[in-house]
Amino acid sequence: MRFAVSCPNVSDPARLVGLAVAAEAAGWDGFFLWDHLQLVRAEHLELHDPWVVLGAVAHATSTVRLGALVTPVARRRPWKLAKEITTLDHLSGGRVVAGVGLGWPADDDFAAFGEPADDRARADVYDEGLDVLDALLRGGPVHHDGPAFTVDADLHPRPLQRPRPPIWVAAMSGRRPLARAARFDGLAPVSPAGGPMAPDDVRPLVAALPEHGELYDVVVPWDGAHDAAAYAAAGATWLTVSRWPDGDWFDDLAVQVAHGPQR
Numbered sequence: 637m638r639f640a641v642s643c644p645n646v647s648d649p650a651r652l653v654g655l656a657v658a659a660e661a662a663g664w665d666g667f668f669l670w671d672h673l674q675l676v677r678a679e680h681l682e683l684h685d686p687w688v689v690l691g692a693v694a695h696a697t698s699t700v701r702l703g704a705l706v707t708p709v710a711r712r713r714p715w716k717l718a719k720e721i722t723t724l725d726h727l728s729g730g731r732v733v734a735g736v737g738l739g740w741p742a743d744d745d746f747a748a749f750g751e752p753a754d755d756r757a758r759a760d761v762y763d764e765g766l767d768v769l770d771a772l773l774r775g776g777p778v779h780h781d782g783p784a785f786t787v788d789a790d791l792h793p794r795p796l797q798r799p800r801p802p803i804w805v806a807a808m809s810g811r812r813p814l815a816r817a818a819r820f821d822g823l824a825p826v827s828p829a830g831g832p833m834a835p836d837d838v839r840p841l842v843a844a845l846p847e848h849g850e851l852y853d854v855v856v857p858w859d860g861a862h863d864a865a866a867y868a869a870a871g872a873t874w875l876t877v878s879r880w881p882d883g884d885w886f887d888d889l890a891v892q893v894a895h896g897p898q899r
Contacts, residue, residue: 640666708739
């Protein structure tokens with residue numbers, strides 16, 4: 637089992653980088669940032685671009701896996717995202733993981749910027765974008781002509797990791813989300829309430845996954861009430877800790893980070 641911090645992309649960027657450095661020093665295996673533009677518009681949260689912050693994290697750390705949990709592909713141009721992931725992979729010496737998802741909330745992070753808010757419409761763009769992202773990260777000429785994207789490119793350099801950096805797919809239950817996750821390198825289960833999950837919540841999702849690769853990660857938000865062994869028995873390979881960005885969330889998360897993952 638490996639352990640990671642999943643931090644909102646909120647707060648001063650230097651504090652976020654400092655938290656990543658503290659996480660590495662305390663023995664955490666990964667440091668990941670959320671990817672939101674407004675999250676909750678009415679709360680006026682101070683959100684920063686996760687990929688810019690992660691560049692600084694890559695420079696300041698040497699061992700932790702890093703990336704976004706998760707980037708909503710449906711509101712990104714996949715070639716720009718591929719370039720960001722590749723650059724971060726080089727900066728970090730091959731430590732980046734690409735966490736991807738449908739994206740939420742549909743109103744403040746999509747509709748507010750003229751992006752489709754309908755889940756099915758976003759899912760169609762998401763699936764096509766993932767195909768393009770996968771091809772671009774693997775390297776070589778990419779020729780794609782689809783409903784949402786047209787690409788005729790051969791990006792250089794390639795990422796350091798081969799055949800490409802791992803892609804973890806966020807998903808709830810359902811045939812289409814789980815089939816999407818099985819095509820890639822990991823599942824990041826999401827509970828309907830959006831919070832931590834118990835081992836019994838994880839087990840049926842893992843059992844419902846279609847056939848997938850042997851080296852496959854299941855990245856679960858830890859509820860703190862069950863030990864790592866119970867999650868491992870349910871099929872988890874990573875446990876993440878996080879906080880919702882309200883009140884003294886950053887200080888509370890920093891204290892937990894400093895104590896280490898309590899393996």
